Amino acid sequence: xxxxxxxxxxxxxxxxxxxxxxxxxxxxxxxxxxxxxxxxxxxxxxxxxxxxxxxxxxxxxxxxxxxxxxxxxxxxxxxxxxxxxxxxxxxxxxxxxxxxxxxxxxxxxxxxxxxxxxxxxxxxxxxxxxxxxxxxxxxxxxxxxxxxxxxxxxxxxxxxxxxxxxxxxxxxxxxxxxxxxxxxxxxxxxxxxxxxxxxxxxxxxxxxxxxxxxxxxxxxxxxxxxxxxxxxxxxxxxxxxxxx
Amino acid sequence: xxxxxxxxxxxxxxxxxxxxxxxxxxxxxxxxxxxxxxxxxxxxxxxxxxxxxxxxxxxxxxxxxxxxxxxxxxxxxxxxxxxxxxxxxxxxxxxxxxxxxxxxxxxxxxxxxxxxxxxxxxxxxxxxxxxxxxxxxxxxxxxxxxxxxxxxxxxxxxxxxxxxxxxxxxxxxxxxxxxxxxxxxxxxxxxxxxxxxxxxxxxxxxxxxxxxxxxxxxxxxxxxxxxxxxxxxxxxxxxxxxxxxxxxxxxxxxxxxxxxxxxxxxxxxxxxxxxxxxxxxxxxxxxxxxxxxxxxxxxxxxxxx
Numbered sequence: 001x002x003x004x005x006x007x008x009x010x011x012x013x014x015x016x017x018x019x020x021x022x023x024x025x026x027x028x029x030x031x032x033x034x035x036x037x038x039x040x041x042x043x044x045x046x047x048x049x050x051x052x053x054x055x056x057x058x059x060x061x062x063x064x065x066x067x068x069x070x071x072x073x074x075x076x077x078x079x080x081x082x083x084x085x086x087x088x089x090x091x092x093x094x095x096x097x098x099x100x101x102x103x104x105x106x107x108x109x110x111x112x113x114x115x116x117x118x119x120x121x122x123x124x125x126x127x128x129x130x131x132x133x134x135x136x137x138x139x140x141x142x143x144x145x146x147x148x149x150x151x152x153x154x155x156x157x158x159x160x161x162x163x164x165x166x167x168x169x170x171x172x173x174x175x176x177x178x179x180x181x182x183x184x185x186x187x188x189x190x191x192x193x194x195x196x197x198x199x200x201x202x203x204x205x206x207x208x209x210x211x212x213x214x215x216x217x218x219x220x221x222x223x224x225x226x227x228x229x230x231x232x233x234x235x236x237x238x239x240x241x242x243x244x
Numbered sequence: 245x246x247x248x249x250x251x252x253x254x255x256x257x258x259x260x261x262x263x264x265x266x267x268x269x270x271x272x273x274x275x276x277x278x279x280x281x282x283x284x285x286x287x288x289x290x291x292x293x294x295x296x297x298x299x300x301x302x303x304x305x306x307x308x309x310x311x312x313x314x315x316x317x318x319x320x321x322x323x324x325x326x327x328x329x330x331x332x333x334x335x336x337x338x339x340x341x342x343x344x345x346x347x348x349x350x351x352x353x354x355x356x357x358x359x360x361x362x363x364x365x366x367x368x369x370x371x372x373x374x375x376x377x378x379x380x381x382x383x384x385x386x387x388x389x390x391x392x393x394x395x396x397x398x399x400x401x402x403x404x405x406x407x408x409x410x411x412x413x414x415x416x417x418x419x420x421x422x423x424x425x426x427x428x429x430x431x432x433x434x435x436x437x438x439x440x441x442x443x444x445x446x447x448x449x450x451x452x453x454x455x456x457x458x459x460x461x462x463x464x465x466x467x468x469x470x471x472x473x474x475x476x477x478x479x480x481x482x483x484x485x486x487x488x489x490x491x492x493x494x495x496x497x498x499x500x501x502x503x504x505x506x507x508x509x510x511x512x513x514x515x516x517x518x519x520x521x522x523x524x525x526x527x528x529x530x531x532x533x534x535x536x537x538x539x540x541x542x543x544x545x546x547x548x549x
Contacts, residue, residue: 003347010344014335083331087389090295090325091348094315243258243298 004092004101008075009108017074018109021067025113026120028063029055033124048129049209052121052144059117060148061155061184061204068110069156069177073163073170075102080168085244095239103160103232107153114149118142144209151203155184157228160235164242196220199227247306248273248397248429249294254303256289256453263289264300265453271431271446273396276423278444279433280540286453287433288328291399294431295325307397321349324395326403330386334375338385339368342392349393360388364418380411387418398422398430404439416443441536451544468534472512473504474519475528482524489518501527 012018032055036043043051079085092098122141131137158180163173180200187201193216195201202220205212212220249271256264264286271277279287292298294305296314305312307319314320332341342357361368364384377385383403390398403419404412420443422428434440440447447464449456459467476482479497486493486505494506508515509531519526534542 003350007344007347011333014333014340082334083328084333086297086327087331087345088348089297090323090327091345091389241299244292 001097001101004097005104008101008105012071012075012105012109015074017071018112021071021109022112022116024067025059025064025116029059029117029120032058033120037124037127044128048125051125051128052141052209055117055121056148056207057185057188060114060145060152060207062181064110064113064117064149065152065156065181065184066177068106068113068153069159069180070174071109072102072106072156072159073173073177075106076163077166077168077170077173081170089244096236099160099164099235099239110153110156111149114145114152118145121145148207151207151224152184154224154228155180155200155203157199157231160231161238164235164238167242193219197223199224246273246308247271248308249431250306250309251290251294252304252306254290254293254305255301256286256293256298257301263453264293264303267303267450267453267455269448269455269458271397271429273429274423274427275445276419276430276432276443278440278447279431279450280437280440280447280536281433281435281450283435285435285450287435287450288401289453290450291325291327291401291431291433294399295323295327296320297327321393322395323397323399324390324393325399325401326383326386326390327399327401329405330382330389332374332382332385332389335373337371337373338366338377338381338388339370341374341385342389345389346392351393356392356394360391363391363422364388365414379406380408380414383407383411383415384418387415391422396427396429398428400430400432402434403432404434404436412439419443437537437540438535447536449540449543456543464536464539465533468536468539469506470509470531470533471504471506472509472515472529472531473498473502474515474526475502476519477501477525477527479503481522482519485518485522485524486515 036051079088088098089095118141122138125137125141126134156177159173159176162176166172183198183200184204187195187204190201195205196216196219203224206217206220206224247270249269251267251269254264254267255262267286267290269277269290279290281287289298293300294312296312307322310319312319333344336344338361339357342360346357358368364387366381366384366388374382374385383405387398387400387403390400400419404415407415416439419430419432423430432440432444441461444461446458446460448458474482479500479502482503483495483497486495490508490511493508496504498504505515512529512531516526516529
């Protein structure tokens with residue numbers, strides 16, 4: 001498994017895909033934070049929670065999932081289009097390792113993207129909402145962004161079976177990414193138990209720094225975690241039955 | 245001699261299409277085994293089944309006497325392969341590509357990559373990336389990758405595909421060297437019959453997913469009949485004259501100027517005189533053995549593509 005992960009990491013680094021993704025995220029978050037520091041003065045009146053919520057919506061549940069989904073699609077589907085999967089599978093005994101290694105490297109890349117958002121947001125927050133307790137804010141932001149990033153990552157689990165099933169076709173996986181993002185964001189328009197029923201809306205709602213009914217929260221977490229586990233398992237079942 | 249790979253009654257169906265139909269093969273240790281057949285005959289599917297890339301619907305595969313278990317790492321490590329076109333990561337050099345595959349296979353031996361590259365005549369220090377490789381270099385890298393973990397068995401799908409004549413000769417000599425010097429068992433496939441004829445010790449003819457014939461090259465050579473071909477001004481009159489003058493003559497009209505006569509090699513002068521005396525011009529007479537290609541055409545009853 002360890003070697004599989006190292007190989008996947010080397011591949012993603014060599015392809016410049018991750019570098020491009022991280023630079024894009026850095027540019028986006030920097031522009032948003034600079035805009036809120038110098039132009040959008042009203043953000044100070046609305047408060048830090050509202051500011052974090054807007055960054056969450058734009059970056060963690062819109063831009064990062066789209067980039068992350070595309071990154072994953074390329075990680076899987078390029079193996080099929082370039083036929084490198086033939087060499088890979090005939091060198092590797094366990095197909096599960098192939099997929100799990102990719103998902104782990106994908107998660108790591110997703111977390112790296114969120115890390116950039118976290119650090120830039122933290123620095124920006126010190127200018128917009130000054131505080132004397134730097135460590136406490138760093139910790140609070142850390143916990144919040146870690147939770148958001150894991151939830152947004154889990155909401156993308158559906159891509160695993162889709163990309164494997166579609167082999168060399170990139171389109172279904174990319175369209176699904178956009179669909180997941182659209183459904184996730186639509187959670188803002190739903191009320192009551194509704195946003196907690198679908199894993200994509202549940203993960204969005206659960207990441208918000210707002211008070212939620214406890215029962216709904218538990219239901220949302222269960223649905224998000226179980227559905228993503230099911231999607232990962234389905235991906236493994238498909239790859240193990242697939243003729244390469 | 246020990247069968248290192250044994251394929252028994254293999255069948256593979258893709259959406260109602262029977263890609264392999266009751267395929268049985270016996271591949272002996274330390275020999276080069278050629279799978280021959282047209283494009284789409286099922287050669288690659290056989291190789292993929294042995295490698296666990298595709299799962300047979302029915303049938304069994306034995307490696308060194310034990311049933312193939314796709315989850316058995318030890319059994320799998322005895323095989324190195326190159327299937328379809330050599331596919332590697334385009335933005336990496338030969339060395340970098342092999343480093344990845346060495347990691348996957350758990351090859352820890354120092355110098356294994358250099359050794360594999362050296363065997364196929366590729367430079368390990370070159371920074372040239374895979375996308376700028378010539379077809380010959382790609383094929384060599386494919387073979388180097390197959391050799392990386394020093395397997396006993398090499399499975400190579402059309403290793404000379406897309407190569408220029410010099411490249412074909414080079415790959416051929418690499419394969420012969422691997423078999424003779426390093427005692428590797430090599431299973432190769434090709435639709436170029438003349439190519440396999442030059443290196444294989446044993447062959448199997450595959451046609452529409454079935455094994456038409458499995459035999460040693462020596463046996464096939466013995467079976468290839470001697471014939472005399474005549475290039476004449478009128479093949480139809482020549483055929484009529486043969487029918488009239490000999491009992492059940494065995495001949496094939498190859499083209500409108502060429503006729504091939506079997507079993508009358510000692511009567512070449514007589515036939516020549518017969519034709520010229522009847523006003524038929526004879527431009528050329530040639531006595532030779534049937535090639536593997538001719539034999540394949542004969543047993544499959546059609547033209548090779």
